[in-house]
Amino acid sequence: MPVGSKKNNTDYRFVVDYRRLNACTELEAHPLPTTEESLDSIGVQNPKYFTCLDLQSGFHQILLDPNSRPYTAFRCHLGLFQYKRLPMGLKNSPVTFQRVMETVLRGLTWKSCLVYMDDIIIFSNNFADHISHIRGVFQRLRCANLKLRLDKCQFAKAEIRYLGHVVSSQGILPDPDKLKAANKIFVVVDHSALQWLLSMKEPSGKFARWIVFLQAYDFKVKYRPGRVHSNADALSRRVYETEPQISHVGQNSLSPTQTSNCPIDGAFDRNTLVRHQREDAKLIRMINYIEKDILKGDTNECRAILLTASQYFIDDQVLYHVVTGGKTKRTSKTGQGNVIQVVVPRALVNTVLTEMHDSSITGGHYGISRTIEKTRYRYFWEGMYKDIVNWVKSCKECNQRNRPVYPVRAHLQPLPVTGPFQRVGTDILGPLPVCQDTGNKYVLVFIDSFTKYVELVPLPNITARTIATAFIDRIICRHGAPESLHSDRGSNFLSRIVAEVCKLFEIRKTQIHPITHNATVKVNE
Template sequence: AKHCQCSPSGVDKIGCTGDVEHTIQTGEANPVFCQPYRVSKFERDLINEKVGEMLRDGIIQPSQSPWSSPVVLVRKKSGDHRFCVDYRRLNAVTKRDVYPLPRMDDVFDCLAGAKIFSSLDLASGYWQVSVADSDRYKTAFVTPDGLFEFKRLPFGLANAPATFQRLMDRVLGRLKWKMCLVYLDDILVFGKTFGEHQERLQQVLVALEKANLTLNLRKCVFGTSRVKHLGHVISGEGICPDPEKVSALTDFPVNNVKSLRAFLGLASFYRKFIADFAAIAHPLHALLKKNARWDWGETQEKAKGTLVKRLCHTPVLAHFDDKLEVEIQTDASYLGLGAVLMQPAENGPRPVAFISRRLTDAEGRYHSNELECLALVWALKKFRCYVYGRPFQVKTDNSAVKWLFSKKELVGKFSRWVLELQEYDFHVGHIKGAENPVADALSRNPAVPLTVTGTSMTEHLSCVLKSNNYSMAEVAYLQQIDSQIRPLFTNLSTNPDSEFVLFKGVLFKRNSIDRGRKFLLVVPSTMRREILSRNHDDPTSGHFGIEKTLSRLSDRFWWPRMAKHVRNFVLSCVHCQCFKHVSRPHAGLLEPIPPPSHPFHTIGVDHLGPLKETDGGNVHVVVAIDYLTKWVEAEAVPTTATIHLARFIKNQVINRHGVPIRIISDQGSAFTSAEMDEEVRLWGVKHVLASAEHPQTNGLIERMNRSLTSALAAYLNPTHNNWDNLLPDAIAAINTAKQSTTEYSPFQLVYGRTPNHAGDNAFDWPNECPETREEFLRRVSAMRRAVRLKITCKQKKYKCYTDKRRRSVAPFKPGDTVLVRRNIKKIGLSKKFLPKFVGPFQIVRQVCPTTYLVEDLPAKRIRKRWRRFNAHVCQLKLFRLRVEEEIDDEVSENEAEDVDDSETGSSTIISGHARKTQVVPSPVLTLPPP
């Protein structure tokens, strides 16, 4: 048979190369020697048996050396014992051989385009290398029955890996990197086609044969499309961790610092597969700091479990291809830095590697713009081997990087960073935070764990989603490879009465609710993250609560457990938690305003502001809302003068919707002026003035002002002077969102149809049967009658609820992470656009029934600035961090406090506090000491 010399039939026939000999340079060191360890009779018999085998096979020989090292038996998982020699004292006096071992990253970066693989393993590789005659006596080992020395290279010598790697590089030097990879005795042969691979494999076997090296055929794998190599699984699609290695982490016991270091060492081996490794592992690394007290709690257990779960659901990273374009996405938060290297593929960009790290104490005090620049400098250093000497793109969701290159005069670290970046040829592009998976991973910790198959588009802790719309072909492909959706195709073929239908190869679900589209697109898991973000984070979605977000989605999309996913996504939105109000019942009985008989019968009008003056000179917003449909009109104005108010009502309300019967407003000077009285008289409108200092009389418009403020605050520029440009989008988001009271969007109640949202035209929806005029009028009239009943019913329930006394809340527990309400004021910025809460902080203990002692999180405990203060329970709100795995987990009722969703002046209040302590970032804002 060909290359039969490479496959020995026994240990006595393993090869022995003459290309390299192992030497042991000890200089003038005195011989080190040791008496044999005391062992049991059973262990002594095992040692003698192994010594006899090695003597018979010519691996060792009797010795008279002055050197000696003791023998130890190491128990294997299988129950057998491994014969080892403790060479620590010999290694201490050995001069080091610094011959390099290949870097793991370099080994895997040569596999672009490879489809066929063979894995070769040398038979007792070290024993195929001779020890130099002049140095054999130094390898002597002592047993209870004699002294022996090695003729062949033993395990445990300090320079053994360097010697063996030098041998393999000499034997396969001209083939290495081009057709095979070599790491000690593990050889990987690769090729793009079977024929090419076969030719390359033969060249490798010939080289091994010439060097008199033999293989262990039981451990070799030939001509496969998927192979395990160096703790990874390699295929034509990319590289992922070896599941057998990852499984070792599942039940890894962590009960002290030593075991924690071991766990993190093993987990860090695969850190390039996890986008936010540093952020997730932060609570674990905190226990390894100097003088840190060992305090293993829920936070640490959660972080450990998240790492294990993320490793079990890692994406298949693409092989780096030097011929393809390179894109780097970076992001920074107050918890760490992160970046991802990506290259284009058939189904969109695919990640090649993820990197992340924690911030130092000094970096933790950087401004966010400084952190963004730092992230870029750090990422390019890490990815230098990929991008140096070639053009590439950098994408970030922060404009600080562009500012860095446009600034003429720079000082300090900025000037140093610019100099460091000058050697790279790159273009900086902007990417929305919702489309930046690294930003979600580090700053908002993204959410859907995915099983990656082939070249499917997947997410970060998790691959990168395309920012553009999906084609129908891509949607069909992603549906077919989705483990949750694939069974629905099978059921469809066997069940003709299925609620699912195929249209142009894409799976849809029949809508059983008489609202929205008749057919709902079945969304695969790889698209859900982007769909959720578009319908909650996008400017036309307004960062609304659970009900509105779910309604916006359920009118067009469906996937298993969608309601739970939406609930988790919204509750863990950092922006919503920090910027939205926490609504609570107020004292005093409620007198609801009866719902009007038809649209635009009764409208509420109010001024919102003053806000930061815009480039157009606007400072206030005039807002009007219809009491039946909840339709909103708004316009930016420079002042609250009557002339602007009257023009708004004339142009935006009367000319568009007709003259209302009644207008409700407060007693502001613009509403009580003589000019306004004259305008109202000419229009023939009844003007109702609300009680002074009692905005609840016009509660609907006051509640709408809050919703509008929250919608605008999500997308302002740093100077807060572009809100008038964002106003139309915010109004569109409100008017197309379902109201919890009416259960319809204002758009539906006014126009009698479902609105078409941004991105909907990318999907080819099935045609719906057209209605006759009579059918349309009957349906709209019935819908509005039902809405009046719903408003009346809702108002009765809300009155009953509001008139009750304030309810007590479940107590916080030590270790809970909370936000603290603060009345933030900043010169030059509008108070309405600033966060309502700061933090997060950690509960230390309960001082009294209504007061808690809170302190900075461990990540922000800087010497002399460690804040600890008392806070009243009404100032506290539980903080929930978005962790990728939790999007799929059900959230209990106690994990949310206040879900703002009502447009009747009320809100859905869920009492209680979450008990799951999350891995949390540093405070959103700096809170001055109390």
């Protein structure tokens, strides 16, 4: 059943519930202009005259295809009806109407006028051009047989309301009528927004730029009681006699401006960084793939670029690397966050290491761990950790000032042997040429640590079962079970079968230093 929705004036809007139809309708892809783009386009030209036009029931001026009309059918107390023109409530009605308006005004939009659905704004720098621009728009509307609603049109105004803003030659301000409810809201200020921004798991492009901007400052968000914060509170509560005016919007005013994310004493500027990034053979492949969707190189290089491209983005011609879920001192209190790093080309690695370690201002000759933490907080390149370790270890000043501290370790002591076959060493020799008669190609070596008696056992393979069987037949059955079995802790001797044999006969196995029993190695040689 249709319902009547009251407009801002005394008219009613006739609407039908098309939710079930929209659920099975494929969305037609067509972008709507954003408020930021529209206002920015007006602000760049700094116009003096404005005209705003509103179409009379804009959707209903678009004819509906006859094949689509049955889908819009609805019933009421008078019977069953269907729309002949584009109704409100359909999923694709807004994009269809927007495409029609852009087609009608093609060649005029973004130059002398803008269109957002059924609202058209015309702007000019002088009155003569403004009349010409209005005449051009009217000719297009007349050819398309589109009608305007005169009582909602405004002509040649110095100030006009458009898309929730007041637009004039002095600048762009929020519409006061739209701010009435917001002005009544009591704002509770805290710092969770900054903490949330720095801990986002997958930041979008707009948020990523702000994260890069804020990472240029080393700050911590701390609570400060209001009684000791009177200096800032006094400025924020100052009463102004007049409403503050906002200057006209510039071309790049919607994007945060950041000159550099480099060390504070200017090791290299943005232009130097951009030039070296594009001269680096590896980085230029990633840059070309992100900017131009061009993938060149051998198979392994192309695979690496495809797998890691989501971790990179380019902002203001600078290549950045994003570590998702990284944890640094800046984000440790807020949990898992993102670290956005400047990608350093190989030609500037030494410059960054000098600033991060050797410089008296930004370095400080810290140790390996702290230098890595400082560097990865802002920079990234392949082999970064290895380069930092080598740089710090080879620092002449650090080596002269700091004595290396080695952990205190006890010296290895020989294990005394008091009788034959108390401790048996074992190792495997091979593979050797296969014996034609028996098929053996390995030799299992046993040596008694007390008598130096050697037992050689030829084996066709070195599986755990074969070794356990030879150990039982040649050593345990002939000489008794030893107290300990010394091996090189290979996978054959660490198997579950050998472990069960040693557990059954209460035989200890090698724990930490298998190379200390080199008698077996000498036998193999």
